[in-house]
Amino acid sequence: MLITCPYCGPRDVIEFTYQGDANRTRPDPASTDQAAWNVYTYDRVNTLGDHAEYWQHSGGCRSHLKLVRSTLTHAISSTAFVRDHGEKKSASRRKPGAAT
Amino acid sequence: MSPRRANAPGRVDRSRSIRFSFDGKIYTGHPGDTLASALMTNGVTLFGRSFKYHRPRGVMTAGVDEPNALVTLIRGEIREPNLPTTLVEIYEGLEAVSQNRFPSLSFDVGAVNQLGGKLLGAGFYYKTFMGPVIGPLKGTRFWMFCEHFIRRAAGLGRAGTAKDTARYERMNAFCDVLVVGSGPAGLKAAREAAGDGGRVILLEMDSLLGGSARWSGGRIEGAEAAHWVDETVSGLRELPNVRTLTRTTAWGYYDGNTIAATERVADHKRDAAKGEPRQRHWVVRAKKVVLATGAFERPIVFPGNDRPGVMLASAAARYANDFGVLPGERIAVFANNDSAYANAALLRDAGATIVAIVDVRAAISDEARRLASQCGGDLLTGHAVVATEGGKGLTGFKVQKFDAATNSLSGDARVISADLLAVSGGWSPAIHLASQAGAGKAEWDATLQAFLPPKPAQDWTAVGTAAGDFSGGHGLDIAPAPVFEIKAAGKAFVDLQHDVTADDVRLAHREGFISVEHLKRYTTLGMATDQGKTSNVPGLAIMAEALGKPIPEVGTTRFRAPFSPVSIGAIGAERIGDLRPDRLTPMHDWHVEQGAKMYPAGLWHRPAIYGAPGETVEQAYIRETKATRSAAGIVDVSTLGKIMVQGPDAAEFLDRVYTNLFSTLPVNKARYGLMLREDGIAYDDGTTWRLAEHDFLMTTTTANAGKVMQNLEYFLDVYWPELKVTLTSVTDEWAGASIAGPRAREILAACVTGTAVDTETLPFMGIVRGEVAGVPVMICRLSFSGELAYEVYSGAGHGQQVWDALIEAGQPFGMVPYGLEALGTMRIEKGHVTGAEIDGRTTARDLYLDWMLSKKKPFIGAAMMDREGLVDENRIRLVGLVSLDGRPLNGGAHLVEHNDPAALRDSIGHITAVCFSPSLGKYIGLALVKGGKKRHGTRAYVSDPLRGRFGPVEIVSHHMFDPEGKRMHG
Numbered sequence A: 001m002l003i004t005c006p007y008c009g010p011r012d013v014i015e016f017t018y019q020g021d022a023n024r025t026r027p028d029p030a031s032t033d034q035a036a037w038n039v040y041t042y043d044r045v046n047t048l049g050d051h052a053e054y055w056q057h058s059g060g061c062r063s064h065l066k067l068v069r070s071t072l073t074h075a076i077s078s079t080a081f082v083r084d085h086g087e088k089k090s091a092s093r094r095k096p097g098a099a100t
Numbered sequence B: 001m002s003p004r005r006a007n008a009p010g011r012v013d014r015s016r017s018i019r020f021s022f023d024g025k026i027y028t029g030h031p032g033d034t035l036a037s038a039l040m041t042n043g044v045t046l047f048g049r050s051f052k053y054h055r056p057r058g059v060m061t062a063g064v065d066e067p068n069a070l071v072t073l074i075r076g077e078i079r080e081p082n083l084p085t086t087l088v089e090i091y092e093g094l095e096a097v098s099q100n101r102f103p104s105l106s107f108d109v110g111a112v113n114q115l116g117g118k119l120l121g122a123g124f125y126y127k128t129f130m131g132p133v134i135g136p137l138k139g140t141r142f143w144m145f146c147e148h149f150i151r152r153a154a155g156l157g158r159a160g161t162a163k164d165t166a167r168y169e170r171m172n173a174f175c176d177v178l179v180v181g182s183g184p185a186g187l188k189a190a191r192e193a194a195g196d197g198g199r200v201i202l203l204e205m206d207s208l209l210g211g212s213a214r215w216s217g218g219r220i221e222g223a224e225a226a227h228w229v230d231e232t233v234s235g236l237r238e239l240p241n242v243r244t245l246t247r248t249t250a251w252g253y254y255d256g257n258t259i260a261a262t263e264r265v266a267d268h269k270r271d272a273a274k275g276e277p278r279q280r281h282w283v284v285r286a287k288k289v290v291l292a293t294g295a296f297e298r299p300i301v302f303p304g305n306d307r308p309g310v311m312l313a314s315a316a317a318r319y320a321n322d323f324g325v326l327p328g329e330r331i332a333v334f335a336n337n338d339s340a341y342a343n344a345a346l347l348r349d350a351g352a353t354i355v356a357i358v359d360v361r362a363a364i365s366d367e368a369r370r371l372a373s374q375c376g377g378d379l380l381t382g383h384a385v386v387a388t389e390g391g392k393g394l395t396g397f398k399v400q401k402f403d404a405a406t407n408s409l410s411g412d413a414r415v416i417s418a419d420l421l422a423v424s425g426g427w428s429p430a431i432h433l434a435s436q437a438g439a440g441k442a443e444w445d446a447t448l449q450a451f452l453p454p455k456p457a458q459d460w461t462a463v464g465t466a467a468g469d470f471s472g473g474h475g476l477d478i479a480p481a482p483v484f485e486i487k488a489a490g491k492a493f494v495d496l497q498h499d500v501t502a503d504d505v506r507l508a509h510r511e512g513f514i515s516v517e518h519l520k521r522y523t524t525l526g527m528a529t530d531q532g533k534t535s536n537v538p539g540l541a542i543m544a545e546a547l548g549k550p551i552p553e554v555g556t557t558r559f560r561a562p563f564s565p566v567s568i569g570a571i572g573a574e575r576i577g578d579l580r581p582d583r584l585t586p587m588h589d590w591h592v593e594q595g596a597k598m599y600p601a602g603l604w605h606r607p608a609i610y611g612a613p614g615e616t617v618e619q620a621y622i623r624e625t626k627a628t629r630s631a632a633g634i635v636d637v638s639t640l641g642k643i644m645v646q647g648p649d650a651a652e653f654l655d656r657v658y659t660n661l662f663s664t665l666p667v668n669k670a671r672y673g674l675m676l677r678e679d680g681i682a683y684d685d686g687t688t689w690r691l692a693e694h695d696f697l698m699t700t701t702t703a704n705a706g707k708v709m710q711n712l713e714y715f716l717d718v719y720w721p722e723l724k725v726t727l728t729s730v731t732d733e734w735a736g737a738s739i740a741g742p743r744a745r746e747i748l749a750a751c752v753t754g755t756a757v758d759t760e761t762l763p764f765m766g767i768v769r770g771e772v773a774g775v776p777v778m779i780c781r782l783s784f785s786g787e788l789a790y791e792v793y794s795g796a797g798h799g800q801q802v803w804d805a806l807i808e809a810g811q812p813f814g815m816v817p818y819g820l821e822a823l824g825t826m827r828i829e830k831g832h833v834t835g836a837e838i839d840g841r842t843t844a845r846d847l848y849l850d851w852m853l854s855k856k857k858p859f860i861g862a863a864m865m866d867r868e869g870l871v872d873e874n875r876i877r878l879v880g881l882v883s884l885d886g887r888p889l890n891g892g893a894h895l896v897e898h899n900d901p902a903a904l905r906d907s908i909g910h911i912t913a914v915c916f917s918p919s920l921g922k923y924i925g926l927a928l929v930k931g932g933k934k935r936h937g938t939r940a941y942v943s944d945p946l947r948g949r950f951g952p953v954e955i956v957s958h959h960m961f962d963p964e965g966k967r968m969h970g
Helices: A034-042 B035-041 B109-116 B124-129 B139-153 B184-195 B225-237 B313-322 B339-349 B366-375 B432-436 B502-510 B516-523 B536-547 B568-572 B588-593 B617-630 B650-657 B705-719 B744-751 B796-813 B820-830
Strands: A002-005 A009-012 A017-021 A050-056 A064-070 A076-081 B018-022 B025-029 B070-075 B078-084 B094-098 B168-180 B200-203 B242-245 B248-254 B258-264 B279-291 B295-297 B310-312 B330-335 B353-359 B378-381 B383-390 B394-403 B408-417 B420-424 B427-429 B443-445 B450-452 B460-462 B493-495 B596-601 B604-610 B632-636 B641-646 B669-676 B682-692 B695-700 B726-729 B734-740 B767-772 B775-780 B789-795 B815-817 B876-883 B894-896 B909-917 B922-930 B939-944 B949-956
Touching: A002 A064, A002 A076, A017 B705, A050 B705, A064 B705, B018 B035, B025 B035, B035 B313, B168 B184, B168 B568, B184 B200, B184 B225, B184 B242, B184 B279, B200 B248, B200 B279, B225 B242, B248 B432, B279 B432, B279 B568, B295 B313, B310 B313, B313 B330, B313 B339, B313 B420, B330 B339, B339 B353, B339 B366, B339 B420, B353 B366, B353 B383, B353 B408, B366 B378, B383 B408, B394 B420, B427 B450, B432 B460, B493 B502, B493 B536, B502 B516, B502 B536, B516 B536, B588 B596, B588 B604, B588 B796, B604 B617, B604 B815, B604 B820, B617 B632, B617 B815, B617 B820, B617 B909, B632 B796, B632 B820, B641 B650, B641 B705, B650 B695, B650 B705, B682 B705, B682 B767, B682 B775, B695 B705, B705 B726, B734 B744, B734 B796, B744 B789, B744 B796, B767 B796, B775 B796, B789 B796, B796 B815, B820 B909, B820 B922, B876 B909, B894 B909, B922 B949
Parallel strands: B018 B094, B168 B200, B168 B279, B200 B242, B279 B460, B310 B420, B330 B353, B330 B420, B353 B378, B632 B815
Antiparallel strands: A002 A009, A017 A050, A050 A064, A064 A076, B018 B025, B070 B078, B070 B094, B248 B258, B258 B279, B295 B427, B383 B394, B394 B408, B443 B450, B596 B604, B632 B734, B641 B695, B641 B726, B669 B682, B682 B695, B734 B789, B767 B775, B775 B789, B876 B922, B876 B949, B894 B939, B909 B922, B939 B949
């Protein structure tokens, strides 16, 4: 499986660490609603098809990426930084092969 | 045994000879021979004994689909079992032995199993050996009695026990077009792709490019096929953008259009050339893949179809024309399609006599009829083979009239004498790779009576016979009559390698195994090393008939990687042995020079003890602990995880991460911090130093450094992008030395310049900057040992220099270096927790760290840690233990309320850490026990049946030494 890091370009999956399901919503940090925290912490949808998830380019730029990956084919239909890096990782500084 | 040479030598170079041995006997072959062709030339027909019934078996195919003729190759101490002789290229001195026979191949005791055919049917082992004992010869106990004999009798080759000394390599490659298979379709695809200017890689399993076109005659693009192959291949070889790899099997199709292939670089040589690996594992990423994998000829299932001398028609023709050996002199053909007629003609041209052609069809094409008359011999249409005769080789077979429409036999059996029966039951495209990378199931083609590739799920196309296009061959319509099995008396084999008969398939159906997956598991059909290349479709057809359904409704199983067996060594390639990096602190060499016994802590190596000569480990750590508690000790703490947390929101970030407050921490002060996981369980602890308003140095435990860093990055990127914080791992940038003990302050005062170190300037948890031996250092007064202690940090490059100066300054005060054992002893005495207690199951409350749980702010895990099950007072919680029988305790041992080694009781907890406490003069430990504090002052018992340790302990507070902390605050 190849993941195209928006900064580093296409890299083998071994450079990345799976960081979990990106479909869940973290409750307000001050919330003491245990049911909501329970859903966030434990409940997962076992999606057949496109699945939004976080991957960290841990063996590269260490950015967290949000991917949409098909659980059927591993085809990745979308890749983006989770965090808006603004000008810091601007196009001019990106490495060859990186998506624009 | 006279050599059975064909008219032309084919690929074999008869001018040179190669000597090799098979079952200890020396034979001669020639360059170009496979073990199968060379033995055949020498008149050998018997190659092995079958899996279950020990029936004699010969060569059935000429390639990777071979189910029968498997051998073990021996190179020195190395044995490699289950290699098809059809793929093994001979080399000088090759040593092969046959398999699954005792005491010898021609006289095999196990052949008596043939008499017990009914007993050894599908599911025999389950029915006989599983479940309760009913009667004397049933059940699991009976199995245990029989296992030794069965294991010896069943199965294929025996794996070697010697270490594989061969070298393997891994190659990554990239290309625009990858072509798998170099038959005419593959060569054309490669030529076309090369013409477009892209990078092309062409993989071929065989040692030569061209596939069957090299020997099967016919014309391609107006030229003789063999000539066309030569021209096309030399044209491709001249192109710089084409790479051809022979002896390379593509066996796996993975995500991202990645193909895994194994190149057999030196298997065909006696000695690998200098620097040459035995095999090379290729990982090829291709923009586009062309599957020109060809097709496999299928056998027909009929009684006695496993006798040596029954061979696929295309294989027989290939031996005669490609390897220059006649697999038989008096050859008969049995077919359900026209392709066999072309192969019969090829056999005749090579010098064999065709005695008969038996065809299940009543009517055949004019072209087939023409070829038959050209071959001579009887043409028996509307007939079928019903039995074979012979021992170690075929002598003849019986035919009867056959009606293909009703699949019924009639009339008297007639015997035909022949030494080879060339069978063709139709053709199955080699859709293995396509199936691995296919969307949905393989598609049944009623005309070809075969499965075609499924729709692609990745970027590939199938071409040539792999796609079901047989027009490029000998121009014959290869569509077969839908006849897969001739039902007559006797064992008719579907899967020859696993000895699965047609009756086994029907038995499975009768017993309710009606899905194709269940059929496969119950009968083991197609599960041998050949993965059912010859048996897949016939097996399905027989199952479909039993079910009364058409074949496509029965369906097929998806093919999985690998296409053919792969050496594990090749996949591992150079990645063998311990591949973990070693992490060494700047003072590592010093520790080793001082006689430290190094101990692995994750990837790090840390001194366990600095043993004096003749000292035991226990004596050493007791001495080190005593010296530290009475004077001073120094320990290397460079391995602690260190993360710079910087930015205007750094304090806010730490408040969210740690359970306690850090925004209130003054500059130049440190604080002990605890992190929880999202689920409220304790995660990691350490001190964090505020170096400036927006500048924190966080330390983590040695073991968790990487994980904590990743977790912090996750929260920052995913949930708190608004925080202006930067995280930098600086573990390797700093060298750390901790000096502990009542004389620690005096030692520092003796060597630190540029700052005072008195209590006023450097209070508990204070930070100062100064110099040691001219090197800038940062000193924080904090303690893990419970003593007055200081951590001295310097740049890693100066670590040894600072360490030397500290050692020298400590000399007059009796300071000793101490290791992990003494460190652990002092922390156990103090009741400080580490990973043994923060074990992923305990909460902050379990560890009596409630005081660190801030109520002023939310933090990670704040809500979840209050869940009902986590606040229960009766959870296992941290306590101290004192051994009451004067014997050491064992980590991991359970604790019980009643001492009774004979009757094991319910555990009330377990021991997490143990040591001899020099300060208390007793064996002590830390434990997690139900109720924790409530049990202080009570007695419990160690119950450790595994190590035979039972005995009384007293449960005490985990603060076993200096509970008020006078020493470290002093």
